[in-house]
Amino acid sequence: MASNPQGKDVQAYPPTSLDFINRPNPVEPLAAPPKHPLHGASHLHSAYTHDLRRLLLDRVPRDAAGEAAAKRLRSEDEGSSRSNGTSQARDLPSLPRLPVRSGSGSKASRRRLPPTLSGLHQPPPDAGLLPSISVQHPRQQTPDAQVSPSEVKVAGTSNDTSYLERNDCSEAEKPALSAVKSRSKKPAKNKWSEQETADLLKGVAKFGIGSWSKILKCEEFSFNRRTALDLKDRFRVCCPEHYRKPKAQSQSQHDNIEGSVNKYAKPNDRKGASDLARLGIEQPFQKSTRRSRHGYTKEQDDALYRGFLEHGKSWAAIQKDEKVLAERTPTDLRDRFRLKYPKEYAAAGLAPRPEVFPQPPDRGSQAADTRDSSANRDKSTSEATANTDVPVRSEQPHLQPADSSPASRPYDPHVSLPNDVFLGIPADDEDMDTEPLTLDRGILDWAFETTKLNNQESSNSRGEYAPPPRASGTMPASSSSFSNTGNASALLPSLATITAVSDDSEQLELPSLMQYFSSIEGDSRSGGNSFLSFEELLSQS
DNA sequence: GTAGGGCTATGA
DNA sequence: TCATAGCCCTAC
Numbered sequence: 001m002a003s004n005p006q007g008k009d010v011q012a013y014p015p016t017s018l019d020f021i022n023r024p025n026p027v028e029p030l031a032a033p034p035k036h037p038l039h040g041a042s043h044l045h046s047a048y049t050h051d052l053r054r055l056l057l058d059r060v061p062r063d064a065a066g067e068a069a070a071k072r073l074r075s076e077d078e079g080s081s082r083s084n085g086t087s088q089a090r091d092l093p094s095l096p097r098l099p100v101r102s103g104s105g106s107k108a109s110r111r112r113l114p115p116t117l118s119g120l121h122q123p124p125p126d127a128g129l130l131p132s133i134s135v136q137h138p139r140q141q142t143p144d145a146q147v148s149p150s151e152v153k154v155a156g157t158s159n160d161t162s163y164l165e166r167n168d169c170s171e172a173e174k175p176a177l178s179a180v181k182s183r184s185k186k187p188a189k190n191k192w193s194e195q196e197t198a199d200l201l202k203g204v205a206k207f208g209i210g211s212w213s214k215i216l217k218c219e220e221f222s223f224n225r226r227t228a229l230d231l232k233d234r235f236r237v238c239c240p241e242h243y244r245k246p247k248a249q250s251q252s253q254h255d256n257i258e259g260s261v262n263k264y265a266k267p268n269d270r271k272g273a274s275d276l277a278r279l280g281i282e283q284p285f286q287k288s289t290r291r292s293r294h295g296y297t298k299e300q301d302d303a304l305y306r307g308f309l310e311h312g313k314s315w316a317a318i319q320k321d322e323k324v325l326a327e328r329t330p331t332d333l334r335d336r337f338r339l340k341y342p343k344e345y346a347a348a349g350l351a352p353r354p355e356v357f358p359q360p361p362d363r364g365s366q367a368a369d370t371r372d373s374s375a376n377r378d379k380s381t382s383e384a385t386a387n388t389d390v391p392v393r394s395e396q397p398h399l400q401p402a403d404s405s406p407a408s409r410p411y412d413p414h415v416s417l418p419n420d421v422f423l424g425i426p427a428d429d430e431d432m433d434t435e436p437l438t439l440d441r442g443i444l445d446w447a448f449e450t451t452k453l454n455n456q457e458s459s460n461s462r463g464e465y466a467p468p469p470r471a472s473g474t475m476p477a478s479s480s481s482f483s484n485t486g487n488a489s490a491l492l493p494s495l496a497t498i499t500a501v502s503d504d505s506e507q508l509e510l511p512s513l514m515q516y517f518s519s520i521e522g523d524s525r526s527g528g529n530s531f532l533s534f535e536e537l538l539s540q541s
Numbered sequence: 542g543t544a545g546g547g548c549t550a551t552g553a
Numbered sequence: 554t555c556a557t558a559g560c561c562c563t564a565c
Contacts, residue, residue, distance in 0.1 A: 189554095213548065232549065233554070243550095293550055293559050316542060330542070332560070339558065353558090354546045 192234055196223050198279050200231055201238065201271060205281045209235070209243065210288030238271045242285050296336055300324050304337055305344075313348050 192200075199222060203215030212228035215221060223231070236243045276282075296304075303325055307318030315330035315337075325333060338345045338353045346352060 210549070228548070229555080236550095288549090290549075291560065295559085313543075329560085331544090334543075335559065335561095350543095351545065 190225060193224070196226070197234065197238060197271070199223065200234055201276060201279055201281060203231075204235060204239075204285050205276075205279075205283065208286030208288060210290055237269050239285070240270075294327070296340070297324075300328075301336070301340055304333055305341060307333075308337060308341070308344065313350065 199220075200215065203218060203221050204211075206218070206220075207214045210232075212231040215231055216223065216226065216228050226234075303322040304318065307322050307325070311317040311321065313334070315333045318333055319325050319328060319330050328336070335353075338350070342352060
């Protein structure tokens, strides 16, 4: 802590964005002086130098509010020097004010999010100007790389929620995750074009109803990011009369099917015989040879369980032994038992059922990779299930799998929630009242690993924060390391804990992304206590 | 015959 | 459009 000529303490580092964030709430001032978010050194918020204040005012856009603030400052300066000559007013910065909810009298005690955490899973608004911290594929920033404004905009408004698709969270964290997901997960509509529909119908004419994957893979036809499921759904809309004859015994169900078709299908979505003829489809569609589905009765389930107790996993023996299961194949029985009694199934040393989430090429990026990783995940969950004797599927019925879902994709810092609560992008204040912000757990891995590293390495005995190795240039893979490091999950606060902060003065202190940026930029100061200020970030861009 | 894992019908 | 679960394919 240095001293200015007036003898007052000033902070020993340029103000970072987090300093502005941690400015006391004008509604509910902090009882304790704020600390630096990285090394915990206290600094007085009222100790900004006059030069800094002038600098900040120069940076503030000279809109009406900015002019008013400048005028206010000037008048305060003059007034204070005229009146008592004290430097108190001079030392109080007149920074841009935090937004204060109008008419918030009754909500003045509204809980404030720990600002250090609230934006960590979000890139800065101009993230495209900064080097990638992607886990697996860091973006190659060439010196002449130009980022168009539209690209930055896309990064800031993406609907991608991959950073939310995690299944390694605790039960307490799930509500928070689902809340954010429900807020941000809104995939864009991908309407079927006439050409796509024509290709679909031709494909059905060629391969038959139900061969959706074959149609999808056939190079003869082209589809815009469709899955086999999409093809089936589209065909059901276009040709309901060809798709799965409704159950004869239930006229109401038949009505429902027709009703649902009419509900969603526009008149020109329905394809009649004339439409098919125009596409060169003269023959009726080949029906699927697939057996129709039959739900299991309680009697069948009981018989299956009984048979398993007697014959173990000899499904054929069970099928022969239980009359009520005569219509099922041994594999059917295996499938049902796997689903209905996962615990017993795992106890028999069998792998749990794989979870399938078909994705179009672009949504899943690389289908082959998805499947490979999905298989790996299944193996790992199988081992976990066998070891813990806990049915994985029944424990996590609503979670997307980590690998086949977007969760498996690397953490992408260029994907963010549409609002940044502290970097100036307008935020929906009402949402903030009811929905917690979430933090990508990968950052916690990193924090934990870094802390551990600092404790181990005596070279940094002053306890200073050490940035990640510059050579890697990547953030640590989050899901695997976190789920496998029980220590990390034990030492770090759960998401629920973070979002449930009730004491306004409590703020978790985690390493800043700014620090990381400075390290991968090769800043020689990165090992010390210097941090990139706004000025430096702007100048580097 | 069984296991692993993919495909797709069904209904919301 | 999606989640669920019954059905299916293939390797061993």
